[in-house]
Amino acid sequence: MATVSMTVNGQAVSGEVEGRTLLVQFLRENLDLTGTHVGCDTSQCGACVVHVNGDSMKSCTMLALEAEGASVTTIEGLANGGEWHPMQQAFQDNHGLQCGFCTPGMVMSAIDLVNKNPNPDEATIREQLEGNICRCTGYHNIVKAVQQAAKTMGG
């Protein structure tokens, strides 16, 4: 066991982990931040995406110890007080989620996408979300949500 410390959603946290503990396990099991999901064991589905130092990251591809000292944001940390992030609002407005399981990872990926491409066209959005699998929505409304959020985030 080793101690790992990082900032999660603005709070300094630390915990005891094994060398093999993944960041996603640390978030879900040590910190009880169960909004971040695990949908696969091959780093394909994107349900586990969080932001590490501002970049989207599949938290199943990273050991907890690798995140030592990092600043991590999860879906739980997106809203500013009671006010949702524009991407959260856009997902609701456009019905960009159904069962909600892929949603946290999808939203976190989508925010990073817009941060890096403030005016994405449909093809860019689809290509950039290739690492996030959704079985429910057919992506149509996710694309619309990202387009809406790109406008509100820019404005």
Added chain:
Amino acid sequence: MVENGIGASLARKEDVRFLTGKGNYTDDINRPGQTYAYLVRSPHAHATINSVDIAAAKTAPGVVGVFVGQDLLDDAVGGLICGASVTGKGGEVNKVPPRNVLTMDKARFVGDPIVVVIAETLAQAKDGAEMVAIDYTELPSTVSTSGADADGAPLLHEECPNNVALDWELGDKAAVDAAFASAAKTAEVELVNNRMVTNAMEPRAAVGEYNSGTDETTLYLTSQNPHVHRLVMSAFMNIAPEHKFRVVAPDVGGGFGSKIFTYNEEAICAWAAKKINRPVKWTSDRSEGFLSDAHGRDHVTKAEMAMDADGKFIGMRVTSQANMGAYLQVFSISIPTLFHGFLLAGQYTTPAIYLEMRCVMTNTAPVDAARGAGRPEATYLLERLVDVAAGVMGLDPAEIRRRNFIKADQMPYQTPVVQCYDSGDYDASLDKALANADYDGFSARQAEAKGRGKLRGIGLSSYIEACGVAPSAAVGSLGVGVGLWESAQVRFNPTGNVTVFTGTHSHGQGHETAFAQLVTERLGVPVENIDVVHGDTAKGQFGMGTYGSRSLAVGGIAIANACDKIVAKGKKIAAHTLEAAEDDIEFAEGSFTVAGTDKTMSIGEVAFTAYVPHNYPEGVEPGLDEIAFFDPLNFSFPAGAHVCEVEIDPDTGTLEIVKYTAVDDFGTLINPMIVEGQVHGGLAHGIGQALLEGCVYDDDSGQLVSGSFMDYCMPRADNLPSFDVDYAPTVPAHNSLGVKGCGEAGAIAAPPAVINAIVNALGIKHLDMPATPEVVWRAAQAAS
């Protein structure tokens, strides 16, 4: 007009928790003192189990229990059941090979569970599992749908000679033979309906807990039907009596059929929690899910059509074989038979239809209902056959469909394969779809694409499905072991807000919103004052759950009927309070009014009066809380026309869906935004089957080749287009809400639309799904 009632695209209530990380899925649940289960599974497709040595595992660090099949038998835990008995040729009912929760004699597919190791942590359970020693004698295996019944094929179960579980037939063979004998032209196609892995994004999971003080077992699990799970585990598996057994399906991350069934791991968690007197949790890895979730589809089929000189269908013959996997799951045998055969008329007047369906056992994961369940298989073969028939007749695919459509004025229409359609206007959906897709402009687009070296094709699919599952007497007479009614409870609290309990379950469909809209419409209570509760056997009355597009079509009517009972009782209370005759009380938009006066009482005031009955009508019970059970008289029959347009690069085989147009008849839409989302998701599923998804077992070793998201291609955002979704509703005769069901339509309609478009682009007769770039490239090379 009630605000936020039927027809409003209201934003979903459930989104708030899902968008803020506050969802509560089974794997998010942790109970005090919880342990973790890990399954030791067979690495072989078919093997005799000579011995199982668990001694070392028992002493591994952190391990608190190691159990084999005999341990469950010693506690009188029953095996997993098949819930349908279908009568086949010669009056013979399907064979049901027995299945222990943990297999003991033989392993019959890769992933067949043999031992469970339970430990303080998941890592320790996995480490303990490494120390289990199982001695196998490998046996030859068969995974082939078409070859499992061949002479000399390895036998899975003594109970199923030649690996045949059922030989089923449907329809009038002599009439079909006569039609072929007199046909002017015939068409035929041989095709494979590819096996799919359902892959809801949330892996299956279960947490079992036992309270020795009350002798109560609680099981949290990923289920589409918690009451049915409890019933099966109580009645057939002896896990716990129903009244001492609480089953909770909290937020569930997609189901698509795969979470209907009772699985080994769920029973183990419930049983072992009592055995070790500590909570037991199991969460599937995705790899385990690929191995052990019920798969879908997997038919090998020959379909033939007999036509007169005008291209009218006069007879259809289908010979098919369905792969049931290694064991019969809960619905299993009913899917390729009842849910498939009964849809073979499609939208057409074909007077004589004959189906022979053989259901075979193979060394693969069990196959059962998956989004559409039997109806996609029927629609695929029929809509492919119709296009081949159009080619034989030299008719446009739209024209041959029109010539054979059941016309709107022929409704209700009795097909030759049991179903009696109550409503539909197939010409109307097709006309609208063709207009929306600019079908007439296709040849110009095709010519333009050709100039760029691309092959453009267009394909149609006119589908019908039987939803609103299902009239209990009808399915009972066919061998389904349950009634398929639904229940609802509408409870007013004294302060006038409402809790609605439904026996259906939402795992993405948005019931909490759509059902609240329905109650708003009926009772005038604002949606924000209505809570829809589902998924917990301790909270609501028994219900059958969600599958077969039944939640609104059956469960919605139960809710509406409970609302009607509320209004009926409310009228008595209002009449007494307002000093009027009950017959003079009118109810609208949340107010009881004495007709022709301004004397009125809100439903909230009525509810309060019902709970504080100081001045109250004689003979009326206090309280305002009504239950309704509803059993439908018929299935519902959603239908529609879809048009797919593709562009293919013949040099690489890559393909783009340039336009996808859907026109569906779902009857009345409660929340059009949700309905459209259901269509999108279904289309992605169907397009996934057509282009990307194929579950492959190795013929020699029986190993699952497509065992992860790296080998099994799920549809991703960049594989799909945006969709053009529209409606051409008709009014169903059998549904008082006018609704038909929408969740499966896309998965049913899309595969033939896509393949018809590809076949059209390449100018060939047929190619099998999934039409990957390699498949398309080979077909393009062969065609040119």
